[in-house]
Amino acid sequence: MxxxxxxxxxxxxGARCAKRLTQAQVGEVCGYSASAVSRIEAGKLRLDYGSLIRFAAFLDIPSDRLCASAVPDIVNVATVAGGCRSDEEDAVRRRELLTGVAAAGATAVVGAGPASAASPPDDLELxxxxxxxxxxxxxPRLVGRIAVARRDFCATEYSRLGRVLPGLIASAEATRDATPAGRAREEASVAVARAYVLAAELAAKQHSDAAWVAADRALSAARxxxxxxxxxxxxxxLAIAMRRSGRSTAAVHLLTKEAEGLDANRDHTGAVRTTLLLTGAYSAAAGRDRTTALALLEEAEQEADRRPAVPGLFTVEATRTQVxxxxxxxxxxxxxxxxxxxxxxxxxxxHLPTPERRARAWTDVARMWNALGDGPQTFTALRQxxxxAPQEVRRPALRxxxxxLLYGPAQVPGLREFAARTGALSA
Known part of the structure; x- marks a missing residue:
């Protein structure tokens, strides 16, 4: 290790013991199981950027104690735009980022600040x-806030994310517009793009047309x-929004074209390329194009097997389990x-790194058993x-x-209570 x-x-x-907290208590707040916290403390499990600052904020670890040499290799605005930056510049940038994100993480945990106090929008598109x-x-502060928002998405804290996003996007755009041309401007544009990516992901979860708006703005800023x-x-x-509107073929074309432009031999770009192939395979399947779907899936599998997983990708990681x-x-x-x-x-x-991805996996398993007519197995997967992710199960698709399942031919013990709890059964 x-x-x-x-x-x-x-x-x-050390910080946890000083506060007399159990691993389970820390994990509950930070989105990890007690066993995962144990592995983190033993140095056997790597934290992504947003998770690290959430742990630090909750445990009141000062930013100056998170020395640059102890920060794991993570994908953030600085690293994706890194180019030929020197080791000294990288160390300075990591220290700057930690200083900014520690404050942002603390705000997110304790619920202080204007973004947390805002009420959730009635209509994300509006x-x-x-x-x-x-x-x-x-x-650095903007990057930290986006890291925290990403962490909320990955932890399926959708209500909190919905409250934060409008202000976060506005701050990102204001920062970009005030930044002169150069490397800093590029990084600010990436920040804008990633804020809109989160908005698009959240809108897609809600089956909202706002996904189109957010995804289009994300791609514009990214380009x-x-x-x-x-x-x-x-x-x-953007391809997900296209697929959901019935334009699966166009989505596959966009994804494969963008995948061609990413260098498969570089860790970060190669890993993102793999995620594009996976989304392309699913989009092709939505269009009932079995040949293309299986070909893209096979290519993604080969890419995932060819290199070690890259931790800290934005919302989806390129691993064999994900394939x-x-x-x-x-x-x-x-x-x-x-x-x-x-x-x-x-x-x-x-093996999946976030509650959002684990919930998605169990959702697909539930759909599989439902299509096969096995009610009890479907219900077991839904309970998983x-x-x-309690908020995930209340999404329209899951309800x-x-x-x-509730109104199907099979009687499944406990299903009615589950449906009432999750909003699938009207009061």
């Missing part, structure tokens, strides 16, 4: 056209940055869920979704799946 991971683990363990007034902020990774991230969410989850989704979409049963049997959902 790396010395940096050991140092971080020891620092977190809020995108009526962004609040905002002043430019230091770029202006000139950073391939940001362009890939934004292209993926297996997409394979289940592709088979469901193609109308051949029986072909996914063996894959699901060998799936270890615990709720265990991983519809629960309601369909």
């Amino acid at each position: 790396g010395q940096a991971l050991v140092e971080i683990g020891a620092l977190l363990r 809020s995108l056209f009526r962004l609040p007034q905002a002043e430019p902020v230091p770029l 202006s940055s000139g950073i391939p990774v940001a362009v890939g991230e934004a292209s993926r969410v 297996d989850v997409y394979r289940i989704g592709v088979m469901n979409m193609l109308g051949t869920p029986d072909e996914a049963v063996e894959v699901a049997a060998g799936l270890d959902v615990s 979704v709720q265990q991983e 519809a799946l629960t309601a369909g």
Whole structure:
């Protein structure tokens, strides 16, 4: 294990013990199981950027104790735009970022500050056209706020994310507009793109047309940055919006074209390329193009097997487990869920890094069993979704799946209570 991971683990363990908290208590707040916290403290599990600052904020670890040498390699605005920056510049930038994000993380945890106090928008699309007034902020602070927002998405804290996003987007745009041309302007544009990517992801969860608006703005900002990774991230969410509106063929064309432009031999760009191939496979399956779907899935699998996983990608990581989850989704979409049963049997959902991804995996497994007519297995998977992410199971798609199961021919013990709890059964 790396010395940096050991140092971080020891620092977190010491701070937790000083506050007389259990690993379970820390994990509950920070979105990890007690066993995962144990592995983090032992230096056996790497934290992504947003998770690190959330742990630090909750445990009251001063930013100056998070020395640059102990910060794990993570994908953030500085690294994707890194180019030929010297080691000294990288160290200075990491220290600046930690100083900014520690304050942002503390705000997110304790609920202070104007962004946390804002009420959730009634209509995400309307809020995108009526962004609040905002002043430019230091770029490190902006990067920190986006890291925290990403962490909320990955932890399925959708209500909190919805409250924060309008102000975050407004701040990102104000910062970009006030930044002169050059590397800083590119990084500010990436920040804008990533704020809109989160908005598009959230809108897609809500089945909102705002996904189109946010994804289009994300791609525009990403292209202006000139950073391939940001362009890939934004292209993926735009393709999802296209697919959901019935334009699967166009979505596949966009994804494959963008994937061609990413260097498969570089860790970050290669990993993002793999996620584009996975989304392309699912989009092709939505268009009932089995040949293209399986070809893209196979290519993504080969890429995932060829290199170690890159931790800290924005919302989806390119791992073999993630490929297996997409394979289940592709088979469901193609109308051949029986072909996914063996894959699901060998799936270890615990290998997925975030509650959002684990909930998505269990959702695909639930859909598989539902299509095969197995009510009890479907319900078991739905309960796993709720265990991983309580807000996820209340999404429209999950409520519809629960309601369909409730009013189906099979009587499943406990299902009615579950439906009432999750909003699938009207009071």
